[in-house]
Structure formats: structure tokens, C-alpha cells
Amino acid sequence: MLTINLIREKKEFIIERLKVKNFEAGPIVEKILTLDASRREIQVKTDSMQGEMNRISKEIGILMKDGKKEEAEAAKEKTYSLKEEIKSLTDKLMPIDNELKSELIRLPNLPHESVPKGYGADDNLKVKEGGIIPKLSDKALPHWDLIKKYDIIDFELGIKLTGAGFPVYLGKGARLQRALINFFLDEGEKAGYREVMPPILVNEDSGFGTGQLPDKEGQMYHATLDNFYLIPTAEVPVTNIYRDVILNADALPVKNIAYTPCFRREAGSWGAHVRGLNRLHQFDKVEIVQIAHPDHSYKSLEEMVSHVEGLVSKLGLPYRILRLCGGDMSFTSALTYDFEVWSAAQKRWLEVSSVSNFESFQANRLKCRFKDKGDKQTKLAHTLNGSALALPRIVAAILENNQTDNGIKIPPVLIPYTGFDLIS
RNA sequence: GGAGAAAUGGCAGAGCGGUCGAAUGCGGCGGUCUUGAAAACCGUUGAUCUGUUUCCACGGAUCCGGGGGUUCGAAUCCCUCUUUCUCCGCCA
Incomplete structure (x- = not known):
């Protein structure tokens, strides 16, 4: 499996090299890059929401300790919608992740530069x-x-x-x-x-x-x-x-x-x-x-x-x-x-x-x-x-x-x- | 096959709902000391994803056997799977 970093950085090179193996990589590479981009976009969003969630949870912990029950309850209210959003984002992420993986394993390894061209x-x-x-x-x-x-x-x-x-x-x-x-x-x-x-x-x-x-x-x-x-x-x-x-x-x-x-x-x-x-x-x-x-x-x-x-x-x-x-x-x-x-x-x-x-x-x-x-x-x-x-x-x-x-x-x-x- | 116990960082081992990526010890790395080494002392010490960034660096997310659940919050509670250990049984 090629690394996603290589695909991001050297897309043209990969397509070119795989021609030596008579493999048309273009469409798969494009699909991978699209999936990867949306994966990262969603990932970044969930990460920041998750961070917000963690922050609130910590606050609640402190409030509870100090006996400020009402304030804690108010903070809890804030988490409900956040939690739902996170869930819907992760639900989106899963299939993208899986598809990305299955596309990634379809790409063959790049042949070394000394590999001769040929069919059989x-x-x-x-x-x-x-x-x-x-x-x-x-x-x-x-x-x-x-x-x-x-x-x-x-x-x-x-x-x-x-x-x-x-x-x-x-x-x-x-x-x-x-x-x-x-x-x-x-x-x-x-x-x-x-x-x-x-x-x-x-x-x-x-x-x-x-x-x-x-x-x-x-x-x-x-x-x-x-x-x-x-x-x-x-x-x-x-x-x-x-x-x-x-x-x-x-x-x-x-x-x-x-x-x-x-x-x-x-x-x-x-x-x-x-x-x-x-x-x-x-x-x-x-x-x-x-x-x-x-x-x-x-x-x-x-x-x-x-x-x-x-x-x-x-x-x-x-x-x-x-x-x-x-x-x-x-x-x-x-x-x-x-x-x-x-x-x-x-x-x-x-x-x-x-x-x-x-x-x-x-x-x-x-x-x-x-x-x-x-x-x-x-x-x-x-x-x-x-x-x-x-x-x-x-x-x-x-x-x-x-x-x-x-x-x-x-x-x-x-x-x-x-x-x-x-x-x- | 039956009954019970357990699985935490490189290793050992604490934590058993809130600021825990996780005490402590060992090991590793760097340093002080030493002619050198040891000892002692000081510091440091995981992975993955990701953002800002030329690099250095800094920030966020995830990971305490795997998967799922409860909860505002899980290493900690529940379910499930796997593995290991102990005892009994069976076989060699």
C-alpha cells in the first residue's frame, strides 16, 4: 500500500511510474485525493468539536466539585447539541475512511527506475x-x-x-x-x-x-x-x-x-x-x-x-x-x-x-x-x-x-x- | 471441557467515574562529577491523525487487549470477543 502522503505530494509521478506496470492509476488517484480531502475536512471539524466538548466536560467536573450544581446543569445543556453534531460527523467519516482504505489497496507498488517496460x-x-x-x-x-x-x-x-x-x-x-x-x-x-x-x-x-x-x-x-x-x-x-x-x-x-x-x-x-x-x-x-x-x-x-x-x-x-x-x-x-x-x-x-x-x-x-x-x-x-x-x-x-x-x-x-x- | 482471576507506556507496576497520556521503579537518552568507568545527582523519555509553520516549534484530536454501550465526562461502570494465568477434568 502506497502512503497517502506520497499520493498527495507526487500524484503525477505515481501515475507516470505505474504506467511501467501497465496500470492506469489516474482515476484511482483522483478518487483517493478527493476522499482524503473530505476525510481531513471532517476530521478537523470533529477534532475541534471534540476539543470543545472536552473543555466543557472539564468545567462541569470543577463546578460539581465546588458544589455549583445549577451552573453545572446549565453547562450540560450546552453539550447535548454538540454531541449530536459530533455523532453525525463521525457517522459520515466512517464510510469515507473505509472507501479510502479500499481504494488505497488497489494501487500497486511503484516499480523501481531500473524496471524494464513490458507486458509479459x-x-x-x-x-x-x-x-x-x-x-x-x-x-x-x-x-x-x-x-x-x-x-x-x-x-x-x-x-x-x-x-x-x-x-x-x-x-x-x-x-x-x-x-x-x-x-x-x-x-x-x-x-x-x-x-x-x-x-x-x-x-x-x-x-x-x-x-x-x-x-x-x-x-x-x-x-x-x-x-x-x-x-x-x-x-x-x-x-x-x-x-x-x-x-x-x-x-x-x-x-x-x-x-x-x-x-x-x-x-x-x-x-x-x-x-x-x-x-x-x-x-x-x-x-x-x-x-x-x-x-x-x-x-x-x-x-x-x-x-x-x-x-x-x-x-x-x-x-x-x-x-x-x-x-x-x-x-x-x-x-x-x-x-x-x-x-x-x-x-x-x-x-x-x-x-x-x-x-x-x-x-x-x-x-x-x-x-x-x-x-x-x-x-x-x-x-x-x-x-x-x-x-x-x-x-x-x-x-x-x-x-x-x-x-x-x-x-x-x-x-x-x-x-x-x-x-x- | 468446567470454575475462578486477570490484560495499563520498552519492562515491572499503581490508578478503579472528573484537571490521567496516566504515579513510582527499572531500562533508554542527555548532562554534572571522574583521567576513564561505576556510583550518585539533575534533566529527559510512546504511537497515530491533524492544524499553524520554511525548519525549529507550538496547538488540537485519538489510543490504558479488540469491538460496542452507559455518561456532560470512562483506564475506571456495563455488554461482547480475544488472550493469559490458577485450579479441576481430559489427552500426550
């Missing part, structure tokens, strides 16, 4: 490419065949237990999951992240804080009896740790890492390219989250990008880094880098990580603020997050890229974690 995936800017694309034999299988061949992931069984998109990992398949999770967490810890193990069900406030609610309501599993939501990413609970929190500037950047299962309904997104591990309802992910000082948040972003790059390159996977164009970015992001790894048997790039700086957009909703030393004023912090990494597509790429006639070779960095070097 084709317009993303390739920033970097690394690793070597393997040459597989003609007999090479896509991962959905490999998992059957080696009996390491069972989709049919998941359908029996739950439904489509809930795979069951078996034997070395399960162990590979655990190895990847531990590898990612250990690497994160080495990079200065604190490990967090949060709840994987969250309440409505948390869903709102990171922006899943109200707009993406249908994308989350909802435990209606208790009104809890299954998290679509660890970003939700971990970032919400800092909801309504005022940090000291010297505590920044705050760096947390968390492994959680993630749950996504993926309503409406089934179609091509969703076979096997490419898209699931439940999957594992290690997420990194930073709360940063606005002056240094882009340094944090670069640091996160190079951390993720380290992970994919240590796993020996061919990868590329994209800077997303305005049209392909999320609603909340100011700048996003996507990581894709090459899936050799599918012969296509798979997105495995998305690293973003949200600047103060999320923080404004969360009320996540900080205070500079010696400064009286609180300011909004910047929030960032990134996958480091999401497992299924990494597993898909490892299986496909590393297949040999003898079996699937485990990347050397993972062997201490798996305890085996070959799936056969």
Missing part, C-alpha cells in the same frame, strides 16, 4: 546466465518418468491420500527433500540469516499484512472453522513477525530464513507445463526475508540475489537471472529478479526463485517501522524476500540434468546431506 515473460531482461547446459542422450526422460522409474515420488498415492498436486516422497526421494532443505538452511545461516520455524497456519491479520488478503483470497486454503489460512509461502508468517513493530535502526537489516511447506490452490492456473513437479498444491520452500533500512535495501537485494545464485551454482544447475519487466512483476514488488534453472529433458527454463524488494509497500500495511538513532520520528522500513529455494523444480532439474545410464547423480554438495551419491 518475453519482455523480461536477462541479467546473467551461468552453469553449463548438459547434453543428454536420446533416451533421456523427463522427471515424471524418472520418479516412477526409481520409485522416489508417487503422485498416484498422493491422489489417494489427498488429491492431485500432493505428491508423496518415498525413500531416497524423501531423503533428497530433507537434504535440500538442510543444505539451503545451512547456507543461509552461513550468510547471517537466523532460522525461524513459524506456524504454517496464519490468521486474517497476517494474510492482510503481506497482501494475500483480500485480493488473493481464493489462492489460499482456508480453514474456515477457525478462520485460519494455510500459508502460500513462509514470507507470510515471517514478515508478519514485524507487523506493528518499531525497530531500532541499528538492528537493521534483520535477516531471517525459514523452511516451511507451502500450500497453493492454484485456482485457474492448470494447463500446459504443469506436469509432474512443475506445479503443486503443496511443496517445500526455504525463504529468506530481510527488513532493511530504506537507504540500504537495494544493497540487501543484491546480496540476496548473489546468495541465491550461490545456491543454484553450488548445485551445479544451469541458471539464468531475469529482471522482471513491469507487466510481469507482482502487484507488491518494486524490483524483482527471477531465477530459472534449465530442465534438460523438458528443454525449458523453470522458475525456482523470485527475489524482490517491496520497499515500503508491504511495511506500510504491516506498520513495520524503525527509528534512526536520536530521531524522534518513525519511518517505514523496507521489506524484501526471496526463495532460497523452492524445492520441486530444483528436484526436477537435478533429476533430469543428472540422469545417467546408471542412475541419477547427486550433486557433490548434497552428498553429506543425502548420505548417498546415486539414485538407482
